[in-house]
Amino acid sequence: MSAPVEVRRHDDADLLVGDVASALLDRLEAAQARGEVPQIGLTGGTIADALHRELARRAADSSVDWSRVVFWWGDERFVEAASPDRNARQAREALLDHVGVDPAHVHEVPASDQVATAEEAAEAYSRALREHGAGFFEVLMLGIGPDGHCASLFPGHPAVHATDAIAVAVHDSPKPPPDRVTLTFEAMERCRAVWFIASGDGKADAVARALADEGSVEETPARGVSGEETVWWLDEDAASSL
Template structure:
């Protein structure tokens, strides 16, 4: 099985979002031609949500059989249901509320006002993942996992120098002391993210250039968590020209 790591550079955030949206639609149609269903892991952040909005506005949006697609999240802020900072709400507003995806195919993380504490919420999401997994597995087959990257190199809610990036057994963990608010979160772990067939990292802006450069230069995952993320088949960094400022030329793939 091949495992490619590529960097695709776009002129700006707008062209980046449109290009990733187009690739997502094409790839998802291809996946559904080959298998009965697809599982997609979503991310938050301005660029991640911009991609979802671009999918929604694409004339090709409904070439996807959305009834065969299930959505999960890489992480979530521990805030009440319907809170504007929830990745779930932002994704619903950008895309999910506008497509014919069955509600049972949408799998948000638990919210802080749904009765569980943070530890129990992590266990509940892990159980939901396992329920959707093939027999004997802990996770569904994630066909495409979207991730953003913070200026410090964090992915999902796995931050530098914290224990979350070193977790090797669990699929979901509670985050108690995130260095950016809110401090409490839920996150998939590195092994869960790395179980994905394809990881698509989408990032824009000059503040991401250093983290991206370090990750591609071989920094440790403790220092730059994104350095430890790699899909089973391939890993693609979709970036704008500002975020690509410190990427070695030999790692930049041409865009056709």
């Protein structure tokens, strides 16, 4: 059974990013001190990019051995590998290229110039998780869209109802690009920690819907993900409708 949801509010986005960075480094250090090789799920977007850059900035002062961290993504845009729309490219440029990761521990969703369809990409990503995954994420980081989506699980889309699958293709996304690959709810519920990170008043209504006592996952998919620990990291603008 998941623990109660925790909400952590910060005066602004910079303080939010700093707090998340500190908590993630602490968590990775603790896992490695236990002799584990922690597996984490990254997300994309503006606040994630700021977080990745902050983690890279602090790398030299941290005892985290980044070569002993395994990286996945909650979702990915099905575009060419070099596209700036790729969450993986964003993470590489901001973090992974700067901290001495083991390339064998970075598991990207195949790109559109590597496989023919988003379905093939989802199948390959699912195989990789079955083969190389630990069975759970130490931390899965997620954003939330103004419509309440998380990863690429959008309100009213078929992927919200996917079962018996790790990752699935998404088409006709309401947010470009239209073709994507996303982890399913079933894959994302195997987490020691789920961390939602949101900044800006454009997210306030969606955050309030996600945290409301009543509401549906169909309308607000972010309601459907929780871990043994679930934390919503918010700046005051994103928290303004709570």
